[in-house]
Amino acid sequence: MSLPDLPDLDADVPEITAETLKSRLDDGEELMLLDTRPPAKHEEWRIDADSVTYVNRPYDNYLDGELTDELVAGLPDDEEFVVFCAKGHTSEFVAGKLRLAGYDAVALEDGMEGWARLYEYTELDTDFDGIVGQYYRPSSGCLAYLIVSDDEAAVVDPLRAFTDRYVTDAAEYGASIEYVIDTHVHADHISGLRELAAETGAKTVLSATAxxxxxxxxxxxxxxxxDTITLGDADIKVIHTPGHTSGMTSLLVGDVLLTGDGLFTDSVARPDLEAGSEGATDAARTLYETIHERILPLSDGTRIAPAHTASATATSVDGTYTASLGELTAHMEALRYDRDSFVEYVLADMPPRPANYEEIIETNLGQTDVNDEEAFTLELGPNNCAAESTI
Known part of the structure; x- marks a missing residue:
């Protein structure tokens, strides 16, 4: 899609990077964000933080004439605020017009696409004799994992957009990537399984059911x-955990259970992305059995490390989006429901399906080919893989 032609402004517009914005929000700084995208896009997907206040005003409102009271309503006149859009083009124009009127507006570099390229890494504090590191994509809540034992590494649920990052990080540990594992066929992002394996010579791993x-x-x-996957001096135990999908598979690494989309730290999985609405009830029953027969019998100290989070704030003291199984059973009421109540809960008020999910699934199955730019665009937006969008 081509960028709109905008009037030239004689304004020097400072930019803020996604990394800097994220750091300020992590510190709890209160910020006004002016979103110049259409209201539907603003409601669907935006920058989440407890300290953020939003104003949504599409850029075309600023194209003609002087700034009216309506166009500056809600904007601070004595402190900095951030203007953002999809790619950084229209927000730079709006910020420039506001700066000419005396407002301290700065533009988010590359807009929401720049935000989507932000990728963070934190090591888990675990009893595993090796490294389990968690990757976090703030724009979508997607989580991936790097496991290192001795001089061998495995990457679990990689995103195609960050293939080079995994290679670099493994090398910093002095490890070569031996396995690339998907816990299931993802519906919200383009998997980096094949690209990472092709770049490193690693073996691809998927459940037979998937x-x-x-x-x-x-x-x-x-x-x-x-089954067991041997990595360096460690064994990774394979546990079939269907429900979200028929092939959903969890991986037990020391005291850490990588649950994919089987169980989150803020919800349980939605059951309709493989079998559709007509198969959702049966899938929800399967998910109940999986949780109660395969996950809850594990020790309370087992660290649940999912493939997504709806939280903008780390849920563990080590700065990761994880929680102990004991913590989850204590605060997640759905884990205490009987089967019928659980199924009713899971099927009620599910969020919209992830954007482009059918094409994403086809791509991840290898049935459709897309280039890197197309892949990145397909997955922009919220993941919506949980039964509820917020808990």
């Missing part, structure tokens, strides 16, 4: 419930 959905590429290692 592959049965119509994977159109060769998977090096098909795993089933109870």
């Amino acid at each position: 592959a049965d959905r119509g994977v159109a590429y060769v998977v090096d290692v098909l795993v089933e419930d109870g």
Whole structure:
């Protein structure tokens, strides 16, 4: 899509990077954000933080004439605020017009696309004799993991957009990537499974059940419930945890359970992205059995490390988006429901399906090819893989 032609302004517009904005929000700084995208885009996907106040005013309101009281309503006249849009083009124009009128407006560099390129990494505090690191994408809540034992590494649920990052990080630990693992066929982002394996020579790993959905590429290692993946000096235990999808698979690494989309720290999975609305009830029943027969019997100290989070704030004292199983059973009421109540809860008021989810699934199955730019654009937006968008 081409960028709109905008009037030239004789204004020097400072820019703020996504990294700087995230750091300020993490520090709890209160900021006004002016979103110049259409209201539907603003409601669907924006920069989440407890300290943010929003004004949504599409850029075309600022194209003609002088700034009216309506166009500056709600904007601070004595402190800095951040203007953002989809790619940084229209927000720079709006910020420039506001600066000419005396407002301290700065533009978010590259807009929401710049925000979507932000990717953070934190090591988990765990009893695993090695490294388990968590990647966090603030724009969507997507989580991925780097496991290192001795001089070998595995990457779990990688995002294609960050392939080079995983290679660099593994090398910093002195490890080579031996396995690239997807816990399931993702519906909200383009998997980096094949790209990362091609770049490193690593083996691709997927559950046999997931592959049965119509994977159109060769998977090096098909795993089933109870299998073990040996990585360096460590064993990764495979646990089949269907419900969100038929092939959903969790990985037990020391005291850490990588649950994919089977169980989050703020909700449980939605059951309709594979079988559709007509199969959601049966999938929800399967999810109940998975949670109660395969996950809850684990020790309360087991660290639940999911593939997504709806929280903008780390949920663990070590700065990661994880929680102990004991903590989850204490605060997540859905884990205490009987089966019928659980199914009713999961099916009630589900959020919209992830944007472009059908095309994303086809791409992740290898049935459709897209280039890197197309892949990045397809996955922009919230993940919406939980039964509820907020808990």
